[in-house]
Amino acid sequence: MKLFRQLNPYQIVLLSYGTIILIGTILLMLPISVEGIPSLTFIDALFMSASSVCVSGLSIFDMGNNFSTFGQIVVIILVQIGALGIMTITTILAVIMGRRIQLRDRLLIQESLQRWSVAGVVRLVIVIVKMTFFFEFVGGIILTMVFWSDYGFTAIYYGFWHAISAFCNAGFDILGGNNISNYILNPIFNIVLLLEVICGGLGFAVLLDIFQKRYWKKFGINTKIVLATTFILILMGTVFTFILEYNNENTLAPFNIFEKVMASVFLASMSRTSGFSMLDMNSLTEPTLLFIMFLMFIGGSPASTGGGIKTTTLAVIFAAIWSLIRGRDDVVIFERTVPPIVIFRALSIFFVSASVVFLTTMFLCLTEDIPLGKIFFEAVSMFSTVGLPTGTVNEMKPSSRVVIIFVMLMGRIGIISFGMALVIRKKKPKIRYPEDKFIIG
């Protein structure tokens, strides 16, 4: 207990994730977790457990055909814990950091929470859980109806399983093989999955703001940035996909114009962080793949189930660079000045994230005999916990999988937090007060 108290909050987060991943590993190694294949090895189970908790959606098994119902339920519970954990932890951190943003903000949660009544935090967590279950319940009902004609009563199980997988931005599916592609032209399936994924990726604070305030003018600064950036990214992704894949015989060419638009919106939205895909990833053109890499790298929004460097980070960096080039002293977004420390954090997150992607690419290049372009794509996908199904990870050696696990964990916990968890601090920080309430990364 004494050791535990000496840990900083980032170390506690890392330790909690590690513990849950290990419990998941043990459960997934049980023979009852699989069906028709031998029990998972430790590395494979560890990979699947970490991939679930980190909601990366990278899978080395066809969970529909090779995992038992028990195994599938273990996975979706791990997904739910991982997603809720991040949602609640990062929301609380964000609330606290809104009070104390500084270079030295290694706020000890316990210490900081003294300013918030314990009841307040508990209430916050309850609202987050309620909201999550609301989204998953509504999505589950509608997906059940979609699946009903094909699967009968199993549709209930499939409906709720995929609703959770979607809202948590995990991107796993258990329909087996490429059966999810059967629904590529079903508008209801598309829209429900899209809404689940996008809402999950907006983050709890933004969802709450939208529900409570309802009008754009009343939204907080972070809500505005998140909504605007999300809209622009999806729009750009849709337009790019539509144009670049228009004549691609293996992707959009066979569809009519409405279906082309729908599939483009779907790909653009799913590439950002959920990793569901109904198109064959290996048939996409190279420029489309590059643009997807960009979308993946940006990822979702802070305190959401999405990964990446986050929409607000991108927005702050863009505003800062624009100020720099225009020769302005202050960085302004939506009539609010961004404090310099936030700009510093945003740019640092970009630098460290790009470095992690580069080092991951470098490492996988050393151990694997896979073309550089593909490895680079997978590195971004791992780091941003997107996990689009390219099949590349299946070709990789077990040693690479261990590295992938660490990269996913880094991407999930947040790169700066991960670093802070690994470094032992010596001095106790002085407490200072911040300039504004921007949240990044």
Next chain:
Amino acid sequence: MKLFRQLNPYQIVLLSYGTIILIGTILLMLPISVEGIPSLTFIDALFMSASSVCVSGLSIFDMGNNFSTFGQIVVIILVQIGALGIMTITTILAVIMGRRIQLRDRLLIQESLQRWSVAGVVRLVIVIVKMTFFFEFVGGIILTMVFWSDYGFTAIYYGFWHAISAFCNAGFDILGGNNISNYILNPIFNIVLLLEVICGGLGFAVLLDIFQKRYWKKFGINTKIVLATTFILILMGTVFTFILEYNNENTLAPFNIFEKVMASVFLASMSRTSGFSMLDMNSLTEPTLLFIMFLMFIGGSPASTGGGIKTTTLAVIFAAIWSLIRGRDDVVIFERTVPPIVIFRALSIFFVSASVVFLTTMFLCLTEDIPLGKIFFEAVSMFSTVGLPTGTVNEMKPSSRVVIIFVMLMGRIGIISFGMALVIRKKKPKIRYPEDKFIIG
């Protein structure tokens, strides 16, 4: 004249470069510039002229076999103007920015120079020119001796031509075909070329500091950072190349241990910015190529003939991230605190540079049918004006060459300066005073 006075210094720099490139283009289009091939088209001449002025060293011709002596002399004069121009302009800018570093530092040179006597600036430029000629003269003499046995009197021409190309970090050669590889095991050739390239890449201010102060303890902060970072980068590059290529039959395997080390040092040093290569670039292993991409992206030092984001930028970013993770308020390098605005600029340079490389890759992906990995490598090479001879650029369409010209120019002038040249400012900046004399980018 009135229009000219309304331009900001960055626009003047861009305009000067544009003018010199155009003059070079016209000269290179003359039939007397080539030998045995038809006169260059406008696009090809523009490309070669821009590549020379930007000291990128990217060439779509074998200048040894296809360019006449006249054409070769035009190229080396353009290289010299480009390199000296950047050396002098950026040194002066650095001197000025040492006085006024701020978010809004669009210092109008004329205005700022009022604080420096015109005589002082002229003297500065004269010292830069003298130092350049000193390095090129000594290098030229030694290279002449190296070439003598093979080329007789022509060795004088070749010696000085390549000394200039090396000190200016252009990386062009005119020996024709792969004849430069004949000298791969000649230690004198290796050492002279290495020293020229490395010294050129250190930058004028650092060279002057070394000459005048002689002892590490007396060096300025930038000199220390540049020397330390340069040493670490070359050391890492050497070790990586040595290990990764040790058993590669097409590169290091045939050499003995001493030759292996020499070739590794050579590749590591040349990849940073000069772009000379005696090994077959297309035979290197993928991890080596990735590490070279890293070295290229970092490039040389500020106010030098090297490109990239610069050694000091990397050092500042590393120090800043280390502080962030350690939870420190201040960023310290060699017992000096880095002002926040410098950190901001360093991180911004990294962000914008990475974005330019990504967008270049994306564009070339759209127009060219070349594997993603190769295009990515070339994009870094263009931006950092390294121009290692991979032959990939020769395969590209003329439309791509126009894009490459812009990327080289951006890389050469400096990415932030380039942006500032393109944006029209409205308000006159207030003048403020800086905290310290760090130079980055």
